[in-house]
Amino acid sequence: MVVTRIAPSPTGDPHVGTAYQALFNTVFARQNGGKFIVRIEDTDRARYNATSETRILDMLDWLGLTPDASPRHEDELGPYTQSLRADLHREHARRLLDAGHAYRAFDTSEELDARRKAAEERGESYRGYDRRDRDLPREESDRRAAAGEPFVLRLRVPLEGETVVRDRLRGDVRFDNRELDDKVLLKTDGFPTYHLAAMVDDHLMGVTHVIRAEEWLVSTPIHVLILRGLGWDEPEWIHTPWLLGPTGKKYSKRRGDPSVEDFRRMGVLPEALLNFLGMMGWSMPDGREIFGVQDMIEHFTWERVSLGGSTFDVTKLRWLNGKYLREVLTEEDVATRLHAFLTEQGVQVPLDDHFRAVVRLMVPRFEVFSEFWEKSTYFFTEDYAFNEKALKLLADGRDFLDDLRRALAEAPAFDQTTLEALLRGFADSAGLKPGKVMQPLRAAVAGTPESPGMFELLEVLGRERVLSRLDRAMSVASA
């Protein structure tokens, strides 16, 4: 069975890159009837952030990429929290030590730093651990360890030959073993490093395909060597292309690129974000740009993955989100979800017919939920402000607004058709172009010259509100 995983570390905000990896891991697993798991890699106690794990798991739920197994949904291969598996890691580290594939190194961090610095001062580029303790006799190593001297366990990489990483996307990538470092496997604190822990856990959890970001490619030979030392088969390696920020560097929250939570607060739909991520580095065979996770599951192939990094273009994401609002979701769905968003943001409006009517009018006029309220406030309060342009239009309409109010008050009905005939007739008899009448009217009832169409706007507002708004506007204008 195909088993894929993501292995995020709980160090901060839920990362877009994590969502990106989750997408491809999910799609590939589902396509093969397999299993997608999330393992939280919390072995770095120094950078651990208590809320981060919950937020990462919440993000996945929000996106609809809920894993088959995770710290929230354990199964017999768990636990899915790396720190809880330290005994397992130590046990396998021991195996590596006994088999001669690893050795104890007693250098302190300070010594290492000093040597690194000295090398730099000599103008040499740092070449990795200098292997001082690589050939310490086992007896001495055992004795010093037993005496309580702190040590780390390091991988004994071959000094000659090469290690080949067979990558699904890039073919065979060859590494000269002389370029490899004797990486730390077990830290002084007894916790494993990523390299050991991930390989042990992946194997024990039955992971068949390691789909991860390109940054891991160069450490893969280390992983291959660990796997070989333990006598295990390699998974299939798949290193996906980069997600880039606006400056062309790797997308990163630290650099100021938005997190998934930022997009959520912006009012981006999860399906739009996923769709957008799906077209970063991949494309539908028929060129469609609007597609969902299910479409990806049906059509995904590695052959269609492009290897150049993709720049994350928020402008296009916004366009795509607007597209979902206008063409993919139903009106009712947009209303319901927008209402939930507003509630979450602390805006209290009833989810009623008026709200639905407003949403219907406004939907082509905003791309993300966060833009809605600011552009639609006047639909929900009689106390809306008049902006500068509106004030000017009100002045333009001073001569006829009073007559227009009377005409509106006497209109036989207040539906779009009636209103259109009435307004055009009014303009005609006043010898004005329709726009000259409608713009001041619009300014009066909306406080801005930018609004949905005049007739539908009036209908949605209703006669009572329109008349009282005109009263207020005229008093504001003459003040």
Next chain:
RNA sequence: GGCCCCAUCGUCUAACGGUUAGGACACUACCCUUUCAAGGUAGCGAUACGGGUUCGAAUCCCGUUGGGGUCACCA
């Protein structure tokens, strides 16, 4: 700097030896029109460079350049 990956419009991408190099976002113009949007039409705009291979290269090979990544007791 060593090593590794990558390279089509500003951006996301299509093309898997033969196309006027296609589409989308953005931008510009026009249409629609009561404003703002949405929508429609058109325009602008790319195979980084140099060598090969081939009847024929965006496509295959080599080099150059450029960009990115990685060189932690972080993941």
